[in-house]
Ligand SMILES: Nc1ncnc2c1ncn2[C@@H]1O[C@H](COP(=O)(O)OP(=O)(O)O)[C@@H](O)[C@H]1O
């Protein structure tokens with residue numbers, strides 16, 4: 001079995017295992033937050049998510065979506081619905097009869113600054129699919145996220161399970177409190193293996209005919225406790241790149257986002273990084289490889305950006321991905337010609 005299949009299978013096998021207190025444990029792939037990235041998104045401090053104060057207000061009218069079994073109880077839904085935490089912090093974690101779950105409220109309807117930066121960069125390097133997909137905000141983003149979560153789960157990808165849908169929030173399984181960006185930043189002894197595993201998982205997503213969009217390191221949840229640690233799952237699907245690009249473009253967009261958000265903080269020899277990229281990209285569809293080669297060709301000159309951290313993370317993140325892109329072109333002249 002190839003590696004990305006193994007990772008997806010391990011995750012599927014772990015799911016729904018019972019934890020020590022008898023609750024349902026979702027061991028899909030694990031999360032926690034540092035750093036917004038140039039192509040980044042907002043971060044909610046973990047503490048505020050965990051400090052949820054249950055409310056004793058009367059039963060609210062909860063707009064029901066299709067509910068999967070087993071379901072949250074009425075009193076749990078009431079507690080979640082009336083809580084101020086997710087309204088204030090956008091996400092909030094609750095302990096329930098199904099284990100730990102997370103409620104996610106709407107994002108305001110506005111275009112975040114990173115999207116504008118990304119649009120600018122996409123124009124600068126003439127790689128249109130580098131552009132960030134539209135985040136509509138509000139109910140539309142929620143509708144997209146639920147649709148994407150269900151499609152990805154149906155394809156066997158380890159994403160949270162949607163447990164309840166209301167008009168202004170939804171509830172999903174909680175995957176864990178550590179994420180890849182943080183693990184890389186801490187220079188965890190298994191950082192490189194986790195980076196490689198997440199890249200394997202990305203290839204698995206694409207092999208299933210799917211795409212992620214916001215595959216920043218911070219949206220890749222890691223279970224840091226086991227030895228070795230494992231990728232626990234993927235989160236954050238409020239946009240749908242297929243609104244503005246083709247499937248192969250969305251898959252290359254995934255690669256660029258993944259590399260841009262991780263390489264700058266991955267302290268591994270470049271030969272090892274390149275070897276993983278070569279091996280995994282070889283398993284992508286020819287169209288994806290060709291588009292990736294095109295993007296690499298156009299991004300490569302940005303390697304002239306400064307590498308020093310004093311120029312800020314956004315700059316060194318682009319520099320790191322551009323340097324990798326340039327090395328890619330050097331090793332794959334054939335692919336570039338085929339574009
Ligand atoms: N299913 C989940 N399991 C664990 N943590 C989650 C989950 N969903 C969201 N989070 C936490 O909430 C934060 C914000 O959620 P996310 O879906 O990434 O929205 P956004 O980044 O658009 O605000 C994440 O960075 C993560 O810390």
Ligand SMILES: [Mg+2]
Nearest residue numbers: 041042219236
């Ligand atoms: Mg996020």
